[in-house]
Amino acid sequence: EIVLTQSPGTLSLSPGERATLSCRASQSVSSSSLAWYQQKPGQAPRLLIYGASNRATGIPDRFSGSGSGTDFTLTISRLEPEDFAVYYCLQYGSSPPKYTFGQGTKLEIK
Amino acid sequence: QVQLQQWGAGLLKPSETLSLTCAVYGGSFSGYYWSWIRQPPGKGLEWIGEGIPRGSINYNPSLKSRVTISVDASMNQFSLKLNSVTAADTAVYYCARHKTGVTAFDIWGQGAMVTVSS
Numbered sequence: 001e002i003v004l005t006q007s008p009g010t011l012s013l014s015p016g017e018r019a020t021l022s023c024r025a026s027q028s029v030s031s032s033s034l035a036w037y038q039q040k041p042g043q044a045p046r047l048l049i050y051g052a053s054n055r056a057t058g059i060p061d062r063f064s065g066s067g068s069g070t071d072f073t074l075t076i077s078r079l080e081p082e083d084f085a086v087y088y089c090l091q092y093g094s095s096p097p098k099y100t101f102g103q104g105t106k107l108e109i110k
Numbered sequence: 111q112v113q114l115q116q117w118g119a120g121l122l123k124p125s126e127t128l129s130l131t132c133a134v135y136g137g138s139f140s141g142y143y144w145s146w147i148r149q150p151p152g153k154g155l156e157w158i159g160e161g162i163p164r165g166s167i168n169y170n171p172s173l174k175s176r177v178t179i180s181v182d183a184s185m186n187q188f189s190l191k192l193n194s195v196t197a198a199d200t201a202v203y204y205c206a207r208h209k210t211g212v213t214a215f216d217i218w219g220q221g222a223m224v225t226v227s228s
Contacts, residue, residue, distance in 0.1 A: 045204075104154050
């Protein structure tokens, strides 16, 4: 069973700064099966990135995803006040079919 | 614009059966997988299972023995049943979709809080 470990658990930054969030898989995964989500309190998660590096519809270009194999990264180039939230990575495995989320990274205002 | 609207009982006693339904409005029902995902208070997300119209149903192995997902293409709805609930099943339950060939959930329901308490 693949386990996704996100780091750091909490990231404290200021608006305008660059954020780098990590998602590490316990074994190699297909880049096409890796996605990133943003969740704000009381809201459903919002898809940011799919296929490791493809921005979802309507997502600003300050959000970018990269990585392959076991190491994936979500980068927010210049933080806006609305970007402070919890971020999750998601991986799909096909044998058996199963989706696994990372435990989340909380991005908070410094 | 596609919207998912979900409903079901919000308060259950231990050993009862959780039952939720999600309806799809404003978009195609075919060609998509329809999933249930849950989030205990203050915790992370857990995928429960998925189904596709006239196709396969897949479950999270950790919940498989207690879960039934059904998909009704005639009504553009899909449902979740989780039996023998305990306090550990207390969570916000979300319905969500992903397109075949794209393994990411792009549209989510509003979420439904289900509390299990005696």
